[in-house]
Amino acid sequence: MNVSIIKIGGNVIDFPEKLDEFLYLFSRFPGKKILVHGGGVLASKFGESLGVMPEMVDGRRITDKDTLDIVTMVYAGLINKQIVAKLQALKQNALGMTGADGNLIRSVKRPVKNIDYGFVGDIQEVNVGLLQTLLDADIIPVVCAITHDKKGQLLNTNADGIASELATNLSKKFKVNLYFCFNKAGVLIDEKNENSIVPLINEEIYAELKKENVIHSGMIPKLDNAFAALQKGVNHVWIGKAENLLLAAKGKLSGTTIERHKYDLY
Amino acid sequence: MNVSIIKIGGNVIDFPEKLDEFLYLFSRFPGKKILVHGGGVLASKFGESLGVMPEMVDGRRITDKDTLDIVTMVYAGLINKQIVAKLQALKQNALGMTGADGNLIRSVKRPVKNIDYGFVGDIQEVNVGLLQTLLDADIIPVVCAITHDKKGQLLNTNADGIASELATNLSKKFKVNLYFCFNKAGVLIDEKNENSIVPLINEEIYAELKKENVIHSGMIPKLDNAFAALQKGVNHVWIGKAENLLLAAKGKLSGTTIERHKYDLY
Numbered sequence: 001m002n003v004s005i006i007k008i009g010g011n012v013i014d015f016p017e018k019l020d021e022f023l024y025l026f027s028r029f030p031g032k033k034i035l036v037h038g039g040g041v042l043a044s045k046f047g048e049s050l051g052v053m054p055e056m057v058d059g060r061r062i063t064d065k066d067t068l069d070i071v072t073m074v075y076a077g078l079i080n081k082q083i084v085a086k087l088q089a090l091k092q093n094a095l096g097m098t099g100a101d102g103n104l105i106r107s108v109k110r111p112v113k114n115i116d117y118g119f120v121g122d123i124q125e126v127n128v129g130l131l132q133t134l135l136d137a138d139i140i141p142v143v144c145a146i147t148h149d150k151k152g153q154l155l156n157t158n159a160d161g162i163a164s165e166l167a168t169n170l171s172k173k174f175k176v177n178l179y180f181c182f183n184k185a186g187v188l189i190d191e192k193n194e195n196s197i198v199p200l201i202n203e204e205i206y207a208e209l210k211k212e213n214v215i216h217s218g219m220i221p222k223l224d225n226a227f228a229a230l231q232k233g234v235n236h237v238w239i240g241k242a243e244n245l246l247l248a249a250k251g252k253l254s255g256t257t258i259e260r261h262k263y264d265l266y
Numbered sequence: 267m268n269v270s271i272i273k274i275g276g277n278v279i280d281f282p283e284k285l286d287e288f289l290y291l292f293s294r295f296p297g298k299k300i301l302v303h304g305g306g307v308l309a310s311k312f313g314e315s316l317g318v319m320p321e322m323v324d325g326r327r328i329t330d331k332d333t334l335d336i337v338t339m340v341y342a343g344l345i346n347k348q349i350v351a352k353l354q355a356l357k358q359n360a361l362g363m364t365g366a367d368g369n370l371i372r373s374v375k376r377p378v379k380n381i382d383y384g385f386v387g388d389i390q391e392v393n394v395g396l397l398q399t400l401l402d403a404d405i406i407p408v409v410c411a412i413t414h415d416k417k418g419q420l421l422n423t424n425a426d427g428i429a430s431e432l433a434t435n436l437s438k439k440f441k442v443n444l445y446f447c448f449n450k451a452g453v454l455i456d457e458k459n460e461n462s463i464v465p466l467i468n469e470e471i472y473a474e475l476k477k478e479n480v481i482h483s484g485m486i487p488k489l490d491n492a493f494a495a496l497q498k499g500v501n502h503v504w505i506g507k508a509e510n511l512l513l514a515a516k517g518k519l520s521g522t523t524i525e526r527h528k529y530d531l532y
Contacts, residue, residue, distance in 0.1 A: 050315060069344055077343020078335055081412065081420055085366040089418035095368040096342075100351040102361040102405055130403075137399050139368055146347065152355035154347055 003135065003174045004033045004249070007163035010041040011183040012242045013079060022181070022242045023083065027090035029249050032135045032174075034166060035094070035142045037083065038159035043074040063118040063156040071156050072098075075144040084142055094140045099123075099147030100154060102130045105162065107147040107155045121147040121155030123162065126169035160222075164229045171233035178234050180222070181242035186256035187223070189214055197240075199253045202260060203227065223258065230260040269401065269440045270299045270515070273429035276307040277449040278508045279345060288447070288508045289349065293356035295515050298401045298440075300432060301360070301408045303349065304425035309340040329384040329422040337422050338364075341410040350408055360406045365389075365413030366420060368396045371428065373413040373421045387413040387421030389428065392435035426488075430495045437499035444500050446488070447508035452522035453489070455480055463506075465519045468526060469493065489524065496526040 006029070012022045026035060040061065044054040047070045055062040063071065080096040087094035099105025099121075107121025134141050143166065145159040160180065167178040186197040187209070198209065206223060209215040215223060226237040238248050240255020247254035272295070278288045292301060306327065310320040313336045321328040329337065346362040353360035365371025365387075373387025400407050409432065411425040426446065433444040452463040453475075464475065472489060475481040481489065492503040504514045506521020513520035 072347050073339035073343035075343070076347050077339035077341070081338050081342050081364055081366055084364070085414045085420050086418045088366055088369055088414060088416055093368060094366075095363070096366075097361070098347050098350070100347055100354055100360075100362075102359060103354055130405075133399070133403050137396075139396075148351045148354060150354055152352045154351050 001135075001174045002031050002177070003170050004029065004031060004177050004179060005036060005163050005167045005170070006033060006179045006181065006245065007036040007159060008181045008242060009038050009159065009183075012181060013037060013039050014041045018242070019083070020086065022245070023086050023090060025243065025245050027087065027092045028246055033140055034131070034135075035083070035087075035140065036145075036159055036163040036166065037075075037079060037142070038145045039071075039075045039079040042079060043071045046070060046074050057115050057117070060117060060120070060158075061156065062116075063120050065119070068119040068154060068156055072146055072154055076146050080142060080144045087140065087142065092140055093138055094142045095134065096142045096144070098144055098154070099157065099162070103127050103148075103150060104130055104141075104143065105147040105157070105165065106150045107157055108149060109153065109155060119153065119155050121149070121157040123147065123157065123165045126165055128169050128173060131166070131170060132173065160225060164225055167234045168229050168232035171235070176234050178226075178229055178237045179245060179248060180226075180237070180239045181245060182222075182239060184241070185244070186240045186254075187215060187219060197253075198256050201256055201258045206258075226258045227260070230258065267401075267440045268297050268443070269436050270295065270297060270443050270445060271302060271429050271433045271436070272299060272445040272447065272511065273302040273425060274447045274508060275304050275425065275449075278447060279303060279305050280307045284508070285349070286352065288511070289352050289356060291509065291511050293353065293358045294512055299406055300397070300401075301349070301353075301406065302411075302425055302429040302432065303341075303345060303408070304411045305337075305341045305345040308345065309337045312336060312340050323381050323383075326383060326386070326424075327422065328382075329386050331385070334385040334420060334422060338412055338420055342412050346408060346410045353406065353408070358406055359404055360408045361400065362408045362410065364410055364420070365423065365428070369393050369414075369416065370396055370407075370409065371413040371423070371431065372416045373423055374415060375419065375421060385419065385421050387415070387423040389413065389423065389431045392431055394435050394439060397432070397436060398439070426491060430491055433500045434495050434498035437501070442500050444492075444495055444503045445511060445514060446492075446503070446505045447511060448488075448505060450507070451510070452506045452520075453481060453485060463519075464522050467522055467524045472524075492524045493526070496524065 189196040237258040244254035350362040372391040413423040455462040503524040510520035
């Protein structure tokens with residue numbers, strides 16, 4: 001069985017029209033699938049309206065008790081349920097979840113080293129059996145960026161990390177493809193030219209592109225994560241724009257596909 | 267198979283200690299079970315902190331767009347996920363849901379007659395197959411008071427009504443008992459005396475108690491709902507305090523049990 005894990009971020013979620021367009025494309029996406037979403041910008045805006053200011057360190061949100069309540073409300077409540085209701089209208093049997101639901105994802109609270117991130121989770125375990133039960137029942141899990149520690153504590157958890165962990169754990173049983181929708185058309189040779197997409201990257205090409213400084217800064221952790229997922233058994237990872245998702249599903253070049261082995265290219 | 271549907275309201279949810287105590291009792295409750303919860307007081311408080319004042323008509327919340335967002339955040343996000351995480355810590359495989367998730371409960375927006383209740387749902391259909399899939403997988407559904415219209419709209423929906431509809435629909439396949447936890451020890455002969463519980467009510471006794479004015483005002487719709495559920499096949503309905511739930515499960519008199527036929531009494 002093939003399973004596709006598709007992750008969307010704030011660049012889709014924060015714009016109702018873009019979200020609707022994406023959900024329509026997602027509904028046309030063939031095969032078994034799982035949607036993973038964040039919602040950080042909406043959570044920040046909402047928190048500010050309550051007088052809770054977002055505090056970020058290196059792009060990561062510091063999650064105190066109030067912030068945890070806010071992200072739980074916004075991710076697991078507002079965004080997750082609006083997505084589920086919209087997918088249901090598109091005849092997609094979506095079911096919204098956090099990592100606490102059915103013990104889908106168990107995390108530990110990130111240990112305090114230099115920075116205390118607060119109620120932030122590092123993923124420990126994924127309940128593959130539950131996902132299989134749901135996928136077998138033709139249910140589409142819609143997973144938001146909240147997990148738990150199985151001791152009663154909810155934990156704010158990076159959505160990219162959730163997508164990767166679901167993918168690597170499912171790849172023990174299924175052929176899994178992982179799709180990251182983000183705000184660029186893929187890995188670009190020229191950042192200002194959306195047509196300069198690198199269509200395929202493997203470890204050899206990645207090393208070259210880093211050496212030539214084509215790939216740098218924010219793209220490096222994304223690609224490192226992608227290669228880590230491939231090494232743990234994921235079939236391929238795709239990075240591109242949400243609106244090109246269906247092209248990607250059809251195997252058409254529409255973003256950057258990341259594959260482990262060079263022979264995949266030839 | 268026996269299934270128990272247990273409904274808790276604000277008198278439990280609004281007090282963290284009471285909620286913890288209840289969840290412990292719920293975790294000890296034997297057999298297949300489903301938890302249904304509201305959360306109105308917390309939603310009102312939270313709405314007020316955002317400048318959205320609750321507007322009630324005959325105890326029913328008028329649900330405009332902002333209020334719908336708030337109840338979705340508070341019921342489906344904050345309360346539902348905290349309950350799920352706490353139950354998971356008690357080794358209960360809880361999975362939180364709205365009626366939109368897996369199309370569990372389809373409603374229609376209440377038609378406007380004298381009053382426009384806004385985004386309030388009247389239940390049309392329950393997905394018994396999904397509940398069966400979950401219960402078969404030893405999952406405990408935790409259902410909050412939000413449904414959808416299958417056209418993309420979430421709807422605020424009375425939690426008592428959800429509990430009754432889940433119970434009546436499941437009773438076509440299972441032996442179903444319905445438990446309403448509320449702020450009194452049961453139906454009382456003397457409202458001021460918590461020991462004056464009427465232990466068993468059937469239709470005959472109900473008629474007498476109404477005639478004698480022992481049962482009046484707010485208790486009448488509750489009991490009418492209970493009898494409606496019994497007529498649709500529910501085995502029995504129990505009304506009492508959350509802290510007496512386990513006694514009720516063991517068949518000990520601890521609240522008011524409502525049964526349809528008088529021969530049940532003898």
